[in-house]
Amino acid sequence: MAAYGPQRKDPSEIMRGIEATPLFMDSLPEDASENAHLAALQSLVFEGPPNEVALNFKNSGNEAFQSGKSGYKDAIEYYSKGIAAKADDDKLNSILYSNRAAVNLELENYRSVLTDCSKAIKLDPKNIKAYYRSAKALTLLDKIDDAIDCIHHGLKLDPTNTSLLSLLSTAKTRKLELENKEAKKVEAEKEKLKELQNLVAEILKRNIKMIDSRLLKDTPYSDTKKITVPTQSTLAITYTSLILKSQTMTIGQSPYSPGFKPLITFDKETKTLSFPCMFLYPEFGQHDCIASVNERDTFFEHLSEIFAEKPYWDTNGSYTPDSVEVYVETLPKALEILNAAVGEDRKSETKKSKLLKIGKKLTVGSVLEVKDFVVVDCIPVFFVVVAGSEFEKTFKEKYKKRS
Numbered sequence: 077m078a079a080y081g082p083q084r085k086d087p088s089e090i091m092r093g094i095e096a097t098p099l100f101m102d103s104l105p106e107d108a109s110e111n112a113h114l115a116a117l118q119s120l121v122f123e124g125p126p127n128e129v130a131l132n133f134k135n136s137g138n139e140a141f142q143s144g145k146s147g148y149k150d151a152i153e154y155y156s157k158g159i160a161a162k163a164d165d166d167k168l169n170s171i172l173y174s175n176r177a178a179v180n181l182e183l184e185n186y187r188s189v190l191t192d193c194s195k196a197i198k199l200d201p202k203n204i205k206a207y208y209r210s211a212k213a214l215t216l217l218d219k220i221d222d223a224i225d226c227i228h229h230g231l232k233l234d235p236t237n238t239s240l241l242s243l244l245s246t247a248k249t250r251k252l253e254l255e256n257k258e259a260k261k262v263e264a265e266k267e268k269l270k271e272l273q274n275l276v277a278e279i280l281k282r283n284i285k286m287i288d289s290r291l292l293k294d295t296p297y298s299d300t301k302k303i304t305v306p307t308q309s310t311l312a313i314t315y316t317s318l319i320l321k322s323q324t325m326t327i328g329q330s331p332y333s334p335g336f337k338p339l340i341t342f343d344k345e346t347k348t349l350s351f352p353c354m355f356l357y358p359e360f361g362q363h364d365c366i367a368s369v370n371e372r373d374t375f376f377e378h379l380s381e382i383f384a385e386k387p388y389w390d391t392n393g394s395y396t397p398d399s400v401e402v403y404v405e406t407l408p409k410a411l412e413i414l415n416a417a418v419g420e421d422r423k424s425e426t427k428k429s430k431l432l433k434i435g436k437k438l439t440v441g442s443v444l445e446v447k448d449f450v451v452v453d454c455i456p457v458f459f460v461v462v463a464g465s466e467f468e469k470t471f472k473e474k475y476k477k478r479s
Contacts, residue, residue, distance in 0.1 A: 126163045133158030134172055141179055151179045170200035177209045189213040204230055208239050215243065220251040275342045276315045278349055282371075284444045286451045287410045288318050319454055339454045341368065348372055353440065354457045355382065359467045360389045365455075371441025375402050379436060379460070394462045401468065403431045403459040404443065405475075410450040431459070431475045 124132075137154030140147035155176035163169055173196035180188040193210035196203050207230030214223035227244045231237060279286065319340060341350045353369040355378075356362075364382055379397040386393050406429055434443050443449060444456060461468045 126161045127165050127168065130158040130161040130163035130165070130168055130172065133161065134168065134175065137172075137175060137179075141175070145182075148179050148183060152176055155179070166199040167203075170196040170203045170206065173199065174203055174206040174209065177206065177213075181209055181213060184216075186213040186217050202233055204234050204237060204240075207233070208237075208243065211240070211243055211247070215247050215250060218250070218254060220247055220254065223247045224251070271342075272316055272319065273312075275319070275340060275349075276312050278342050278347075279315060279340070280312060282349070282441070282445050283447075284349075284451060285410070285414045285449070286315055286318055286454060287407075287414060288314075288321065289453050291413060292407065292409055292452070321453075343370075346370075346372075349441070351440070351444070351451070352455050353378075354455055356457060356459050357387075357389075357395070357461075358459060358471060359461060359465075362387070362389050369440050369456075371439060371444065373440050374437055375434070375440065375443075375458070376436040378440075394465070395460070397436070399462055400436075400460050401463045402434050402436055403461070404434060404446075404449050405457070405459065406430050406432060406448045407450045407452070410452070411448065414450065429475065431472060434458075 133154045137151045137158065140151035140154055155172050158172045159169060159176075173192040177189045177192035177196065180186075180192065189209055190213050193206040193213070196206035197210070200206075207226055211223045211226040211230065214220070214226060224244065224247050227240050227247065230240045231244075234240070339352050342348070343350070349371045350368045351371070353366050355364045355366070366378060369378065376397055379400065379402075383396050383400075387395060408429065432446070432448065434446075440456070444451065449456075459471075461471055
């Protein structure tokens, strides 16, 4: 039997009906076409003369922007649609660009702010807010001179504008901060250069010879043309460039970075040099790189540290401070280049490299000053083999055959 009169509805069904009414909506559905009431309202925004459509979108954008961060995306979309409406009102279009810039300013999209403000000012040269927002973005980008210029243009329109005057004060303060920062940077770079010059002077004083590995290549690198063969007058400059190049290539650190320290260092208190050193174990294809070896250190001291424990590759335990010998390799081509640089027309006896045995009790500095030894790329290299071993004999024989 059919029921007559008003029927009782489920409360949840009633709420769904209310929430579907645009007036009571908490948020817009993704597809407005599913709601006939909402679609009808939205059509009013899109329909009508371009000026009216643009104005509607401007008002919708303002409401979305004022709703807070959650509405920024919608605000940009509304202002963009208002611009796309192509109203014939330059002032209205200027406001749309300026308002979109305001949203992007909050979102820290400063490049977009500058683009929109430029268009806004072109459409309406009296749009004071566009000058302010442009100047604010320029200040935040640390383009202070441009920001101050923009502020002055705005103040010509409104000399008492408190927002612009406040921003001008901020920009001037920031300019002083940047100038002080730059002055400190310049001073720090001068100090670094002075230290570097002192370092090179100490290297030259000891007659330590250094060369760029790229000058020794049979097939030079593509940038070899940029490498100047040193002369007596340019040797200090060449060594300075080599130190900077080696630092950058070895650990990827720019000489202009705050924590820059050359691979080679000079201690002002002890008046000693320290070099990074490479100890090679050719028998096993292994090596140890010691970041800082003082010129007064002996080879035995470092070998004692290296072999304090048996290396994992030394299965027989043959490598000990007492059982090994240390050798260096001569580089005839490098010697000829450097001898010519200092005015010595001295040719090497052989075009081939040879091994020089050095005493373990010698200091590293005394070996660096040996006339036939050249440091390549700021890193001295030493060969370590077991004395009297079959490998030592074979190793030495290879060099003899080259002679």
